[in-house]
Amino acid sequence: MTEDAAGKGHADRGRPGAGKRVLAPLALAQFICSFAGSNMNVMINDIGDDLDTTVQGVQIAITMFLLVMAALMIPGGKVTDRVGRKRCFLAGLAVYGVGASLCAAAPGLGVLILGYSVLEGIGTALLIPPVYVLTTLLFTELTSRARAFGVIMAAGGVGAAAGPLIGGLITTTISWRAAFAFQALVVALIIVLSRTIADPLPPDPSRPFDVRGAVLSAGGLVLIVMGILAADNNLWLMLALLAVGCLVLAGFGHWIRREERVGAEPLLSTGLFRNRTSNLGLITQNAQWLLLMGTSFTVATYLQVVRGHDAIQTGVIFTAATLGLLVSSLAAERLAERRSQRTLIMSGFALAVVGIGVLIALVAGSPSNWAFAPGLLLIGLGLGVMLTPSVNVVQSAFPEDEQGEISGLSRSVSNLGSSFGTAIAGTILVADLSDHAYVVAMATLALAALVGLAAATRLPRITPAVGDPSSTSLRPGS
Structure with missing residues (x-):
């Protein structure tokens, strides 16, 4: 990428409609990746019958997809630089599209796992960090960046929540x-729309890549x-795998x-973990996606396997969320103009907890499908x-030259939460059904x-300093 091209990327932000043209493919990419993580939940019976596999087999495919994303998101963030x-x-x-095409023709569970869990997972790990880095670099003013992230996160959330209905x-x-x-x-459409995107910074091929760190993480x-x-x-x-994983x-x-002590560049800078606000934000991200994907898999599996609903019935029930x-x-x-980020995150978790309580209470006492609606609506709102x-x-806690690293870490933590949600809640449900x-x-x-x-309550009431997107200084929020 030349300096002229980079300058063009910045100039695009100043033309009417340029922001929308750039944002459309980025938001659509987040939508389809989130959609892929949840639409499989309503196909459990259909895939099981067609490929002669079990609920646990489909759960493994879903969890491995989310896990491949989580495991490779940090290296993916480094590759962007x-x-x-x-x-x-x-x-x-491109990798994602090949995986999706392979899944469409899969003769068995093994090929489905190759296309879905491996190729779609790798493709997502490569394309998602650039979505967040480009958004941070192209939308430098606080209000426009907040609006852009709002659109992208809405697309991701709707993709995950609407996945069961569309699927x-x-x-x-x-x-x-x-x-x-x-x-x-959809991937083909995104590639066409991506012609409007210009990279605001040139790549740095000389930047080292920590292979050993990538393998260990x-x-x-x-x-x-x-x-x-x-x-x-x-x-x-289970205990052995957990112990070895922690080691x-x-x-x-x-x-x-060690790499930092000898002056080398590791996969992740330890400095990323010295920002208390960012650390707390990462915990909330992990919990949010654990909740979203865990709820999606648990409710969808329960509806299909225990209550005997088909894919469309299950998807319609998820419309409330x-x-x-x-x-x-x-x-x-x-909401961001009126309330601090801390208040919004706390309110979201509170709504979600109440929603789960309502979901358990109403569903356990009623055979009606409408019993799911109030709880799912509250969880979705939260x-x-x-x-x-x-x-x-x-994202706003770090300067531009660290956006690749923090974007990869942020998406890795979120996808790890998705993996935990499907693995933990799914394992509890599948063990008994x-x-x-x-x-x-x-x-x-x-x-x-x-x-x-609990993590959100410890967040300071802060927002990034207006007009200084590369600064880690903070000012009081509303």
Whole structure:
């Protein structure tokens, strides 16, 4: 990327409609990646029957997809600096599109896992960090950046919440394979729309890439999530995998500190973890996506396997969550002008916890499908309120030259939360597949939401300094 091209990227922000043209492909990319994580939830019976697999087999595919994203998101963030944000974005889209096409023709679970869990996961890890880096660099004014992040997070949240409805419609009217063909078509559209994007900074091919750090971080995360998935089969295997995973992550921490001591550039700078506000924001992000994906998998599986609903019925029931998330996400900009980020995140978690309580109470006492609506609506409203502030808290805490690293870390933490949600709540439910297991799984998700709420209460009432996007200085919020 030349300086002229970079300048053009900045100049684009000044032309009417330029922001919308740049934002459209970025938001749509976040939508389709989030959609991919949740639309599989309503295909459990259809995929199981077609590919002769079990609920646990589909759960493993979903969890591995989320885990591959989490494990590779940090390396993906570093790659953006070496090859350029737009190139990395387009490469991720291409890999994702190949994976979706492979899934559409999958003859068995193994090929489905290759296309969905591996290729779509790798593609997402490559394309998502550039989405957040480009947004931070292209929208430098606080209000416009908040608006842009609001649109992107709304697209992601709606993609995750509407995934069951859209996936259910496609699966019931055509087939589950058509849902992957739909993803491939959307990816093709994003590639076309991406012509309007200009990378504001040139790539730096000389920037080192920490291979050992990437292997250690990815290996540790994989072992921990695999340990959670093994909980219903072998307790000792679960404990062993968790212990080894923690040791590998400890080794990763030791490695990056060693690299910094000798003057090398590690996969992650330890300085990223010295910002208290950012650390708390990362905890809230992890809890939010754990709650979102855990609820999606648990409720969808319960509806299909325990209550016997088909894909479209399951998707329609999720409309309440989609509506709630969309309404609160669209109001994010107005809410941010009136309330501090801390207040919004706390309110979101509080709404979500109440929603889970309502969901458990009404569903346990009624066979009606309408019993799901109030709780799902409250959970959707809560998630929509807090998704954007959590991202702003983290991204705005670091200067431009660290946006690649913090973006990768932020998305990794969020996707790790998604993996935990599907693995933990899913494992509890799949082990029994009963009303009792459903209640226990949802109660576990409520505990995770309370952890997020506790972290949010410790956030200072702050927003980034207006007009200085590269500054880590902060001012009091409203």
